Amino acid sequence: xxxxxxxxxxxxxxxxxxxxxxxxxxxxxxxxxxxxxxxxxxxxxxxxxxxxxxxxxxxxxxxxxxxxxxxxxxxxxxxxxxxxxxxxxxxxxxxxxxxxxxxxxxxxxxxxxxxxxxxxxxxxxxxxxxxxxxxxxxxxxxxxxxxxxxxxxxxxxxxxxxxxxxxxxxxxxxxxxxxxxxxxxxxxxxxxxxxxxxxxxxxxxxxxxxxxxxxxxxxxxxxxxxxxxxxxxxxxxxxxxxxxxxxxxxxxxxxxxxxxxxxxxxxxxxxxxxxxxxxxxxxxxxxxxxx
Numbered sequence: 698x699x700x701x702x703x704x705x706x707x708x709x710x711x712x713x714x715x716x717x718x719x720x721x722x723x724x725x726x727x728x729x730x731x732x733x734x735x736x737x738x739x740x741x742x743x744x745x746x747x748x749x750x751x752x753x754x755x756x757x758x759x760x761x762x763x764x765x766x767x768x769x770x771x772x773x774x775x776x777x778x779x780x781x782x783x784x785x786x787x788x789x790x791x792x793x794x795x796x797x798x799x800x801x802x803x804x805x806x807x808x809x810x811x812x813x814x815x816x817x818x819x820x821x822x823x824x825x826x827x828x829x830x831x832x833x834x835x836x837x838x839x840x841x842x843x844x845x846x847x848x849x850x851x852x853x854x855x856x857x858x859x860x861x862x863x864x865x866x867x868x869x870x871x872x873x874x875x876x877x878x879x880x881x882x883x884x885x886x887x888x889x890x891x892x893x894x895x896x897x898x899x900x901x902x903x904x905x906x907x908x909x910x911x912x913x914x915x916x917x918x919x920x921x922x923x924x925x926x927x928x929x930x931x932x933x934x935x936x937x938x939x940x941x942x943x944x945x946x947x948x949x950x951x952x953x954x955x956x957x958x959x960x961x962x963x964x965x966x967x968x969x970x971x972x973x974x975x976x977x978x979x980x981x982x983x984x985x986x987x988x
Contacts, residue, residue, distance in 0.1 A: 698776045698825075698884070698924045698935060699906040699953075700752055739859065740916035743803035746847045747865035747909070748811075750798060753777035754866040754908040757800070757811075757831075757838065758918060759846040760962040760969065765836035767969040769846060771798050771813065771829040772958075773907030774923050775821040782821060785886040788983040789819040790971065794829060800842060805868035808842045817971050818964075822981045823890045824956040825923040827907075830969065847909055849962050850917035854893055859913045862895075862922050862955075866904035872913075873898035882954060883946070884924060884937035893920045893955040894939075901925050901953040910955045918958060925953035 748755045748771055755773035763770075775789075776782040779796060783789060794813040802808050811833050819827035835846055854860075854875055862871040874896045882892040893910065895901075901908075901922060910920035929950035930936035937954060938946040963977035973982045 698774070698782075699901055699903045699922070700774070700776055739913040742861040742863065742870060742911050742913055742916070744801040744805040744863060744865065744868065744870070745803040745844050747801045747805075747863050748798040749801065749865040749868075750777060750796070750907065752866075753904065753906040754864045754922075755798060756863070756865070756907075756909040756918065757835075757844070757846040758849055758909070759835060760849055760965045761851060762962070762965075762967070763835065763846075763969055765839070766834050768814070769811065769831045769833050769835050769838055770817065770965075770969055771811070771831060772909065772918075772921060773827050773829070774921060775819045775825045775827050776923070777907045778816065778819050778827055783819060784821075785888070786822055786981075786984070787820065788822065788981050789816055789827075790973075790983055792816040792819075796829060798829075798831075799865070800838070800844060801865050801868070802842075802844065805865075808844065811838065817969075818980065820981050821887050823888070824980070825887070825889060826921055826956060826958070826961070828971075847911070848917045850912060850915060850919045850959050851962055853959050854912065854919040854957060858919070860895075860899075860919065861911045861913055862899055862901060862905065862908045863911060864901075864905040864908045864922075866908075867902070869905075871899040871901060871905070876952075879939040879954065880942070881940040882924075882937050883932045883940055885932070885934040889923075889954075889956055891957055893957060894949070895953045895955070897952065899953050900951065920955035920957050922953070922955045926950050
């Protein structure tokens with residue numbers, strides 16, 4: 698998991714590739730996202746709508762049914778939550794939060810800060826995602842900052858699609874393609890389903906966790922960046938492995954992964970309210986509410 702934390706103990710526990718204390722040396726300048734010599738039409742991908750967290754990346758996102766007056770949602774990884782990461786099987790819903798997010802313009806300039814009111818949803822089971830409900834509406838953000846949210850796709854990503862991974866933390870855009878999909882991806886105690894595997898060009902690092910993965914053909918968020926195999930180990934922390942139906946593990950050293958998000962919009966109803974019992978919603982439920 699590509700999450701930078703401060704301190705020797707955190708480094709040993711999480712093996713983060715980049716620490717907050719080394720931002721000055723590890724910072725990389727933004728790069729153009731659409732340099733693919735292909736006849737396929739692409740949409741320009743920039744930093745507008747991206748946010749920087751204290752330890753990760755994220756984005757302001759809207760569901761297809763979201764309205765301007767709805768409270769804006771910020772999406773990041775489950776493992777980017779404040780405090781401890783959710784354990785295997787743990788689901789967090791409606792947890793009060795006052796977390797701040799630095800909102801970026803299209804050139805990665807800092808526009809201002811928006812704040813959360815709660816963690817609407819977070820988990821590291823089956824997927825690795827968190828959604829913060831903020832105290833600002835989409836309309837208020839657009840009026841004040843001239844920024845629109847990123848739209849969530851509702852169709853399964855496709856192999857060979859061109860993608861851009863937009864890191865608000867590093868102010869860098871990684872461009873590559875979807876190499877394929879891992880039906881089961883295991884890392885430490887966590888298991889994720891139907892994960893996106895990147896082509897080698899996207900060498901993600903600590904701090905890119907939570908970055909939106911944008912399909913350059915549609916301009917929509919098709920997945921959320923979350924991990925890579927750093928040292929070639931098998932199924933250990935920071936070294937995810939792919940497991941087939943027979944239990945055989947395969948390691949792709951240096952390759953990054955993302956978790957698909959196309960089914961998530963089915964879990965948010967009117968007013969951007971979470972409804973885990975909605976038809977088609979497959980996000981894991983808290984144990985006390987499963988039925």
